[in-house]
Amino acid sequence: MKIVLSGTGNMGAQLGQNLIKKGFGIHQLYGRSADKTKKLAEKLGCDFTTNLDSIKKDGDLYIIAVSDKAIQKISEKLKLGNAVVVHTAGSVDMNILMGCSNNYGVIYPLQTISENTEISFSDIPVCIEANNECAMKTIKILANKLSNHVFQVDSEKRKFLHIAGVMVNNFTNFMYSLANELAEKKGFDFEILKPLILETANKVLKNDPKAVQTGPAIRNDVQTISSHINLLNDFPDHQKIYSFVTECMQQYYLKSK
Amino acid sequence: MKIVLSGTGNMGAQLGQNLIKKGFGIHQLYGRSADKTKKLAEKLGCDFTTNLDSIKKDGDLYIIAVSDKAIQKISEKLKLGNAVVVHTAGSVDMNILMGCSNNYGVIYPLQTISENTEISFSDIPVCIEANNECAMKTIKILANKLSNHVFQVDSEKRKFLHIAGVMVNNFTNFMYSLANELAEKKGFDFEILKPLILETANKVLKNDPKAVQTGPAIRNDVQTISSHINLLNDFPDHQKIYSFVTECMQQYYLKSK
Structure with a gap:
């Protein structure tokens, strides 16, 4: 050929x-x-x-x-x-x-x-x-x-597949970057996070991601959420993302209950 | 003991x-x-x-x-x-x-x-x-x-470590959930995304996440971004997240250049 x-x-x-x-x-x-x-x-x-x-x-x-x-x-x-x-x-x-x-x-x-x-x-x-x-x-x-x-x-499905790809790759890697910056600036080792990163990815190989969701947003743990948002005062980018994604998660999981 | x-x-x-x-x-x-x-x-x-x-x-x-x-x-x-x-x-x-x-x-x-x-x-x-x-x-x-x-x-570092953990686990798993919903509603198999999910996680074991960031946001590929946002008209939750995270990424990576 x-x-x-x-x-x-x-x-x-x-x-x-x-x-x-x-x-x-x-x-x-x-x-x-x-x-x-x-x-x-x-x-x-x-x-x-x-x-x-x-x-x-x-x-x-x-x-x-x-x-x-x-x-x-x-x-x-x-x-x-x-x-x-x-x-x-x-x-x-x-x-x-x-x-x-x-x-x-x-x-x-x-x-x-x-x-x-x-x-x-x-x-x-x-x-x-x-x-x-x-x-x-x-x-x-x-x-x-x-x-x-x-x-x-087909072309339409492929476009949505590409969007999904952006979400599970570009967006998640952005989260890793934000976490890495926190590690650098706050003096802990990004290494500590690696088992969590891997386990999170490995978990969806066998589970519906919705079923294994954890964290303060889906527990509606307002105390932890507001403490996190306060702690991020010196990190405006992180703070903005944290607040927005948390709010979206709360709404999203509330709807699907 | x-x-x-x-x-x-x-x-x-x-x-x-x-x-x-x-x-x-x-x-x-x-x-x-x-x-x-x-x-x-x-x-x-x-x-x-x-x-x-x-x-x-x-x-x-x-x-x-x-x-x-x-x-x-x-x-x-x-x-x-x-x-x-x-x-x-x-x-x-x-x-x-x-x-x-x-x-x-x-x-x-x-x-x-x-x-x-x-x-x-x-x-x-x-x-x-x-x-x-x-x-x-x-x-x-x-x-x-x-x-x-x-x-x-120590306690202060641990709190930031916890925030970083929320980002690399809760938030990324939320992205997996959104992608899974697109797969279900648009008729492609979530299975297709799994190698990408794993590769994304595996890549940061060896690389600075910033250095391996890909995607339309950091390429500032406005055509693909606006096409994705349009395609998500029937998925308002996804659309909101896609737009917001993309915008944050554009600002974040522009700053660090």
Whole structure:
């Protein structure tokens, strides 16, 4: 399968390297930055271009692994007939690719990908979608080689899945950051919190998160809550978040009782 | 060591059972509810009472493992001379026990404890504090047998540690709940999110959470953010949280740049 990969950011780099590991070859790499594109192309052992007009036309599968905004720009340039075109974004509708080819779809790996942290796609859930059976066939071949957890998810569901992903990753990591700052400024070791962080995550692998919720907010322990809010007087960011999230939790769990 | 345990809730029950496992005996159990106290006393193989005035006076160590409010009530009743008295609360000052004895302190296990989920205290960080060396000696013996991770933390630090614990446990679990509700209502499987939940928690074991933060908020990707907020029109609770936390994150990360 001749794969043309667009994108040299975290997703492009990690996806490219995982494709090579899984036995695929990259036919050509496209990127905007000459430096980054050349470097990644060397790693992937493939041809490259930084000119949208020089993207090869004889590929079988075009993977657009770029920022949401850039998908539009690239998709306007690609006129491919029957080659399968996919993007890898959580929040972008599949139909943005409608004008590129008769066969298009989405391959969305649901994982947080940071620069310089190598990841293996085998255990990452990959959500796929296609506009027809022919595109789906190609997409399935690639997705199933890449990951052991492939799910068919349509564009609307995928967008909500992405929102859920933001909540369980971006927002929770923000909470970790706030806690870490408290540790630094108040002189206790962030290390102490790690077993709690892990147990909290591990608990929802086996339980409905609602059923294992603990804490002053759901006990409606107003004394502890107001003592915490007072203690945070020197931490206005923390105080704002603490008050708001606590209030939301109280309302949320009251409703569901 | 003659241990008198007060409290038959999650903390009392789990702590009592772990003490037995670690070779301690319970001299007497105090609880408010006759049923609950009797049941737990049977498990612990010990004497029990539901009358504050009948708490035995010949104990060596009194552990008050009850709700924050109830600590006050019990501490007013206990007049013990030299026996060591401790409470197990994150947010309560050690000095609440000043009137009970000449020797007092705190044993605060930092972990989320849900009913019916058996936990082992060996891997739980236990924070200890004491008003003098004598109390500290007894508290250390117990804490070090109970857990492999014992930290000396004074009352003020402990309160901030408790706030940090609320953030990394209560608040993150709330995010899991919101995501789970989206999954149920939008027809995708919560299962898909589990690798992301675990990876997010695992990542901060080795990294500064600030350094691995990802997502539309810190990229200032206003297009994705506003698309997410629009999609959440039918989920006002989620929408409110999404908007607020995103805004806080944008401000927080902008400041620290």
